[in-house]
Amino acid sequence: MVNVTAVFDIGKTNKKFFLFDKDYKEVHKEYTSFEEIEDEDGYPTENLPALQEWLKSVFENILKASEFNVQAINFSTYGASFVHLDENGEVLTPLYNYTKPIDQSVIDSFIEKYGPKEDFLSTTGCFDLSLLNSGLQLYWIKHTKPEVFKKIKYSLHLPQYLSYIFTGIPLSEYTSIGCHTALWDYTKKDYHQWVYKEGLNNILPTIVSTETSINMNYNGKRIKIGVGIHDSSAALLPYVRSVKKKFVLVSTGTWSITLNPFTDHPIIADTDTKDSINYMRINGKPVKATRLFLGNEYKVQVNKLHKRFGVSEDYHRHVKFDYNTYLEIVKDFKHMFKWESITDVDMPSETKITYNKFEDAYHQLMMELVLLQIKSIKDVIGNDEIKRLYVDGGFSDNDLFVKLLSHHFRNMKLRTTDSSLGSALGAAISISDKKLNSKFLKKNYSLKKHVPFIIS
Template identity: 80%
Template sequence: MIDVTAVFDIGKTNKKFFLFDKDFKEVYKEYISFDEIEDEDGHPTENLSELQKWLKGVFENILNASEYNIKAINFSTYGASFVHLDENGEALTPLYNYTKPLDEGIVKSFIEKYGPKEDFLKKTGCFDLSLLNSGLQLYWLKHSKPEIFKKIKYSLHLPQYLSYIFTGIPLSEYTSIGCHTALWDYTKKDYHPWVYKEELHKILPPIVSTETSINMNYNGKRIKIGVGIHDSSSALLPYVRSIKKKFVLVSTGTWSISLNPFTEKPISENGESINYMRINGKPVKATRLFLGNEYKIQVKKLDEKFGVKDNYHRSVKFDYDIYTKINKDFKNRFKWEGFSTADMPTETSIPQETYEEAYHQLMTELVLLQIKSIKDVIGDDAIKRLYVDGGFSDNDLYIKLLSHHFRDKKLRTTDSSLGSALGAAISISDTKLNSKFLRKNYALKKHVPFIIK
């Protein structure tokens, strides 16, 4: 039997289960996705009972499997989500989706009590006030659904709720509290005063370190059960544990999130950044850009304009001559759809005659936005290393242009679809990671800037 650590990695779309051996190599995986259900207002939300049923079923099967010996289990999930439990440990409400619109009256009354808004956002490391801040969900429940709020014994962040399913012990931990919840005051290193004034601390369980585990007996087996971890903090953990020098991680996908775990100034002066938290409670300054979403929209338009197949963009490689031509009289050509910038035109205009040229124009403009996002997160910190993972790590133009613009930094790409799951496994292990870990487990690649002719 192989000794393994089990991890449930729960995303909004895909629910995954992994087993890792002692060297953190994946030895087993299982995926599932559920149709969303609707809350009482008809807004789509997670099917909590189906999720719970699946978790228990998968775990029972693995416990009975003759080839694996489960030593530990942990949970990584998306943030900004609470499960509210009554005195019997039953969920009182649906798992409200953080995309659900929040009543403007609630936001207004909150700002009147605890504003000014800019000051509040800076102290709590938030970008806006919405249900993306799970603390606002508690305020909304208290003032809009008081009869339900009165019945809440504990409100658990989603990673800790999954742990609770297996242990029956309600807990809170730093990475879930610290991810743009509006609950944590980064200047005081404690819950923000509003949490105490609204008496929310009474329903928030005791805070423990993310590395905490609880020893439980399952069918006569001793198993270490972790308290769960927020997925963005989890994805950062293998880097923090294995790299000794300061770095910024650019985690790309639908959102491109730049994470600076070494900042001395987590509170952004320009209000454009958000905060996450490391497992030891230290702040991580982060900036975000809706990069993958915009890329998808604009590439689809280019495909239609030039009559090429859907995946043609994947084959386009960086061409120095095209790039030089675009930069000779550089002009922003694309009108963005998922966000707006000061220098974008009112309409998209593509004078280029080939797909390759238009694609180079698009990537040049997108990478300029990415550079600003990375510079904002670095601030005044002396950081010489950049790591890029996720969808854009194998985009030739993105990487070439990024390494060109950051010629003074060492750029590395990593390839791990396991990021947050691996972080969850590492957080409850006593294993020390060395500098070879990323090379062995993450296909680490070095990149050098192209030669300027």
């Protein structure tokens, strides 16, 4: 039998289950997805009963499997989501979707009591007040659903709820609390005073380190059960554990999140940017972050270019960086794209493309998108001395993105990594005592070095 660590990695769309061996190699994978259900207002939300049923059945089947010996299990999930339990441990409400709009009067009353927004940003690292800040969800329930609120014994962040399903022990941990919840005062390293004034501390369970695990007898078997971890913090962990020098990680996808885990100045005091946020490392240390809706904008604009030039939907995947095309564009550079999901001071009032070839327009698009990414990276580095830049996720294999970034950050060492397992691996590593060495990223993440192109 192979000794393994099991991880449930729960995204909003895909629900995945992995088994890793002692060297963190994936030896088994299952995944599923569920149709969303609706909350009491008809807003789409996670099918929590189906998720719970799937977790239990998958895990019980693995425990019966003769080829694997499960020694530990942990959970990685998206953030900004609470599960509310009554005194019998029963779920009280739907898992409210963090995109659900709430009445502006609730936000106004919150700001009136605990604002202004500037103070909030400087202490909590949250600018955009909405259900994306899960603390606001507790405030919203308390003031609009008081009968429900009175019944809440514990409010658990989603990763900790999954752990609770298996342990029955309610806990909180740093990465979920630190995920733009508006609950945490980074200057005090404690819950914000508004949390105490509203009495929310009474329903938030004891805080433990993310590395905490509980040794339990589960169905007659001794298993180490982790307390769960927020997925962005989980994805950062393998880098923090294996890279000894300071670095910034650009985690790309629908959102491009740039993370600086080495800053002494986590709060960004510029209240004009709601794309500056804080995360927390597993030990409670702050991580300064910026977010950019890069993958979403890329998808929108590339689809328009496909239609405009009459090329196939995957044509963009085969375009490689061309130095001469770059030189032509940069010689008389001007912005051509009006973004649909990003606001930028340099963008024109409408898109004006002057090229006859898809490749030229695509180079222009990538050059403009990379300028946005550069700003995001510079904002997160600030005055910190950082010489290493890691890029993972969808854009790590985009030739133009990597070459242009490498060119703009010539004074930094740029590396790309390829791991679709990022957050799942981080969850496995967080409850392991095993030390990672500097070869870990090379062996497990297909680490690649990139050299800037030569300017003639």
